[in-house]
Amino acid sequence: MLETWVVIVIAFAYLALLFAIAYYADQRADAGRSVINSPYIYSLSLAVYATAWTFYGSVGRAAENGVGFLPIYIGPTLMIALWWVVMRKILRISKQNRITSLADFVASRYGKSALLGGVVTVIAVIGILPYISLQLKAVSASFTTVAGAVPGLGDTALWVALILAAFTILFGTRHIDTAEHHEGMVAAVAFESLVKLLAFVAVGAWVTWGLYRGFGDIFARVAAEPALSPMLAPFGGVGGDYSSWIWLTMLSMLAIMFLPRQFQVTVIENKNEDHLRKAIWLFPLYMLAINVFVLPIAFGGLLHFPSGSVDADSFVLTLPMSQKQELLTLVVFIGGLSAATGMVIVETIALSTMVCNDLVMPVLLRMRALRLNQRADLTGLLLGIRRGAIVLILLLGYLYFKLAGEAYALVSIGLISFAAVAQFAPAALGGIFWKGGTRRGALAGLSAGFLVWCYTLLLPAFARSAWLPIGFLEHGPFGIELLKPLALFGVSGLDQITHAMIWSMVANVGAYVAVSLLHAPGAEEHRQATLFVDVFKRPADAGGARVWRGSASAPELFNLLARFVGLRAASDAFAEFSKKPLPEAELVHLVENQLAGVIGAASAHIMLASVVKEEALTLDEVRAVLDEASQIVVYSHRLEQKSQELERATQELRAANERLTELDRMKDEFVSTVSHELRTPLTSIRSFTEILNDNPQLPAAERARFLGIVIKETERLTRLIGQVLDVSRLESGRVEWHESLLDMREVIEDTAASTSQLFRERNVRLECNLPGRVPKVRADLDRIVQVVVNLLSNAVKFIEPGQGRVEVALAEDGGFLRVDVRDNGPGISPQHHELIFEKFRQAGDPLTGKPQGSGLGLYISRRIIEHSGGRLWVESRPGQGACFSFTLPLVSEAALAA
């Protein structure tokens, strides 16, 4: 027994030394000359893995199970061999995303989910509490062992918790930026790793060569002892089977990665990725060194203290004490203290960061009443939360120690925590290798695994401590045997940890994979997933700087795409990709395709080509170019609209112009034709009047004939002028219509009478077949007479004189009155049926020469009939006469009555 005050003073002196080291390292860091930027310091800091559990507990477990303590150290040794693949990736991702903790890492991977971060934090805190309580138990137990109980101080463990809390606050909350390195803490932890290794080696060497005569001596003595000899067999005591070895190895493989303190020193505090190279062999070397003397000490203790009178967990202390090796005892105590404080400081700092960043702050920021988002400086609040979290975590650890700690050996407590943090593995490892993992999947997996962990490990621990009824363990809840926490669904015969690990991993991995496959990830999730999984496809310095270097990374392509087509469309386009990974070229093609739909194939191709050809375009430049391009797209779209409008206007103008040109051409042609038509009768008139004037001696008969021609041509001229005026008026709409009710019978009879002279001259017979009575029509009498005259005179004109016959018929036809003028003339070939209704177009008969008339009559007639609401057309075939018909609408009875 040492003097109590000596132990206390030395313990505080040691803590002060630690603090001095930390302070020095922080000063150096502030000055820019880091002391921890070394692979050796880094490797030593990783040895925070070896805690009081290792320092005291390994010997305890070895004393119980022989080599059964080894899986806890074989696991990390195996795992670290894979770190170049796994941890380097996590390191890269964390650096690029400025990850602050394990919870942050998982949350960030799954679409920056605050909920997921909170869940991880809760699991970590609850899961790690047993582990912290283990350290408190070890420190207080070792103190009591060395210095005895201190009267008037009460519970040593509580004091240990409070002192460690104070120390952790000093070490860990000097800086606020958690992504920055805690250089002082790392330096102190590395120092502590050295101290606990030296202390353990010192006591090991003393036991091996001081107490006994080397390894051979100890093992020979054990072999000679019948009670102890079975422990030399490799798998002698570990739950009796290989599966426990395998599961414990796997468990510690996961623990070395996902214990919050390991994540802290390995990932967050890492200064240089290349430090991993040395750590990969230095850390296993450390593990080997600290374990070399475990069996000798354990066997030494068992040989020295037969019959289990001394707790095997305390052999490292009790052996030197029993030989009055006071200095060595003190060294061992300091070594154990080192192991415990290192663990507690780093673990609580890591946890407090998680509690603050992923649990408290998201909630606080959502509480609008606090108006946190309006506060400029949250430093004080953050530090307060972290310090509060540190105290709370240590006090909770103490509480767990009081509730459950006494029932278990150190190693068992530690394994419960190992099993808890192992629950992070599917979400975290799946997250960096499998893009298909989703937020819902991660939540489901973590929750399921954690619940099974609670049920199979935490609750039994409470039950063993008589905090829950023990019957819950022996008979299952409500007596349901299948649900017995230690033999779930009838699976028994395994040790507790193996059993819990099998079931929690089945639940965790199963839920993670199943739910992930069930739901497609959101856009943000997908982006983050690709960012994590494809982290090595981006260059090492890609803090978002150089994006494209020979390979286009999917999230950048996605971003690119989303800026143009919108998030939803881009997600849809990428949905195929996440289900079934395409070759990169295909993805580029896909994006190019989509971009092409927006900025045009050429621009998209150039964009993508520059991307793939390692052009030194930064992401911001690409964005700028694309933003510009999208602006241009908008502008050019508008321009296109404008130009389309212009095009339409131009076309309209062109059409109008063409119509005008056509009208102008028609007018010119009309004028030209009219002038030609006028010149023809004028020529005869002028010529004959000159003849009559120049030849006064002409015979009377000839004179009379010439005068007759002059008169006829004058009439023709007059008629022509009248028709031209009619056309002009009809076309300009300046005709005055004098409409009245007409009896078409009268109209036809009168017209026939007035043209009878013409018929007689040509010797053509005119027959009128008129019904007794027809309904009246409303039209302009003079105009309708003009039409009938035109049709009759046309008929006469083209008929061969002598045997000609023209027949006029009148009949009701639907709502119309129809007039047919049928002749037995030469007829009109079908291609002329419409032509003859155009101005100055005549179906001239080549045999009879040029037809008489101006070529305006039918045109005018059709305009008149159409104006009156009827139709004028011809039916004819060459050689079979022609029938010109027109209709006029009947006047309704109602209109008549009115």
Next chain:
Amino acid sequence: MRVLIAEDEPNILTSLEFLMRNCDYEVRVARDGEEALRTAQDWLPDLLLLDVMMPLCNGFEVCRRLRDNPATRAVKIVMLTAHGRDAQIERGLALGADAYITKPFSNKDLIARVRGLLE
């Protein structure tokens, strides 16, 4: 002297016939282009009064074909047209017409041109 008159307007034809006979020319008439060509080749007139606007074969075509045929190349051609445009006159002259007279014409001018060509 033989004068052939090609004209499809009967009244104008009557007046031209009267005027030519009054000048003591031997006169024949044609009422369309093809008849004019046939008569010109068979009868070989000294001069042809040729209306441009005629059925079957217009005056320009008649003129071109008479000029292409060595037998009728020497026939004097006076073209008559109701179209007073320069373009038509030029076209007629380019085809080898000797004179171009627009309708309505002055009898004196017409006779003077015909006489001038025939002397």
